[in-house]
Amino acid sequence: MRTTLFYIPTELSLGSAFLPLFGWGAFFFVWLFLGTTAFVLTSRQKGCQEAINLLLLPLAISGAVIVWGLPALDDGHGIPVRGYGTMLIAAAAAGTWLSIIRGRKVGIDADSIIALGLEVFLAGIIGARIFFVIEYHEQFFSPDKNLIQSFLAIINIPAGGLVVFGALPTASLAAWLFARRRNIPITQLADCIAPGLLIGLSLGRLGCFLNGCCYGGPCELPWAMQFPAGSPPWFDQVSRGLIPGPGIDGSTVPTLPIHPTQLYAALDAAILAVLAVAFTPFARRNGEVFALVVTLHPISRILLEEIRIDEPPALGTPLSISQLMSVVILGCAMVFWWWISTQPQQAARDNV
Numbered sequence: 001m002r003t004t005l006f007y008i009p010t011e012l013s014l015g016s017a018f019l020p021l022f023g024w025g026a027f028f029f030v031w032l033f034l035g036t037t038a039f040v041l042t043s044r045q046k047g048c049q050e051a052i053n054l055l056l057l058p059l060a061i062s063g064a065v066i067v068w069g070l071p072a073l074d075d076g077h078g079i080p081v082r083g084y085g086t087m088l089i090a091a092a093a094a095g096t097w098l099s100i101i102r103g104r105k106v107g108i109d110a111d112s113i114i115a116l117g118l119e120v121f122l123a124g125i126i127g128a129r130i131f132f133v134i135e136y137h138e139q140f141f142s143p144d145k146n147l148i149q150s151f152l153a154i155i156n157i158p159a160g161g162l163v164v165f166g167a168l169p170t171a172s173l174a175a176w177l178f179a180r181r182r183n184i185p186i187t188q189l190a191d192c193i194a195p196g197l198l199i200g201l202s203l204g205r206l207g208c209f210l211n212g213c214c215y216g217g218p219c220e221l222p223w224a225m226q227f228p229a230g231s232p233p234w235f236d237q238v239s240r241g242l243i244p245g246p247g248i249d250g251s252t253v254p255t256l257p258i259h260p261t262q263l264y265a266a267l268d269a270a271i272l273a274v275l276a277v278a279f280t281p282f283a284r285r286n287g288e289v290f291a292l293v294v295t296l297h298p299i300s301r302i303l304l305e306e307i308r309i310d311e312p313p314a315l316g317t318p319l320s321i322s323q324l325m326s327v328v329i330l331g332c333a334m335v336f337w338w339w340i341s342t343q344p345q346q347a348a349r350d351n352v
Contacts, residue, residue, distance in 0.1 A: 091204045123171050132161045191289040194289050
């Protein structure tokens with residue numbers, strides 16, 4: 001576990017003066033120069049309207065992050081680079097890279113995949129965060145927090161706190177809208193990005209491991225792991241009376257050995273990604289690769305939840321909220337398989 005990897009300074013010392021880096025500082029002007037250059041070059045190659053379609057949203061978001069987002073994260077030591085947030089960025093990059101490779105095989109250009117990846121990633125993060133805030137609302141709207149503190153806690157995504165299934169509705173909507181705008185069959189697009197989503201999920205689970213969330217129950221297997229004081233499983237075990245809290249002298253003990261369920265989930269997603277890629281040449285209809293993913297992943301998630309203890313039973317059932325969502329997704333997957341079976345087979349496999 002390593003919640004914070006390092007800190008980025010917010011200003012540089014220039015003798016007796018200080019140069020701000022973020023906000024309206026040096027990085028804003030670097031962003032302005034690079035953004036203008038990229039817009040001009042893209043306009044010359046593809047036209048002004050295409051440059052606006054490709055670059056307006058990414059530039060607006062990155063500019064807002066530099067001016068307002070990053071300064072809000074300064075905790076007095078600088079801007080913390082969280083292990084969780086770093087792995088999310090790595091997940092987005094790796095998933096997009098794989099999707100670009102697969103997209104080329106069916107004539108979907110890299111620019112479209114990058115634009116799609118950004119929209120789906122942002123929409124998925126928003127949905128996953130909303131789901132997490134709803135499920136653990138007491139962490140964000142406690143009596144000791146005012147509205148501003150609650151808002152800052154909600155947007156502090158790099159510190160951790162996403163529910164994967166919460167990303168499905170918003171990410172799916174973003175992908176569908178994108179496919180309509182670009183006139184790409186949504187089932188073909190889903191097949192293209194499905195393995196990349198799993199690669200992203202695998203790396204994201206490594207972020208969970210660095211953050212200490214999504215933890216498992218006590219374990220006596222050789223690969224069981226202990227987490228340090230202050231981690232989510234440590235607080236959980238202290239509250240359950242399984243380990244003592246801080247001593248009079250401030251000394252603490254680590255957690256009891258537990259299942260590294262984050263690593264199990266990372267390995268599971270990586271294996272499913274390989275299976276999705278291997279299944280691609282055998283699929284005879286658009287959508288079959290995606291259907292395979294949304295069939296197998298909920299099953300593995302139901303099983304993994306049996307050894308995770310961070311989510312209590314929900315809605316009066318013995319199942320966690322993630323298990324209940326998995327059951328719903330499985331039902332949708334069966335309907336999707338049926339619909340795919342009614343579509344004509346492809347004479348020659350032209351899918352990814």
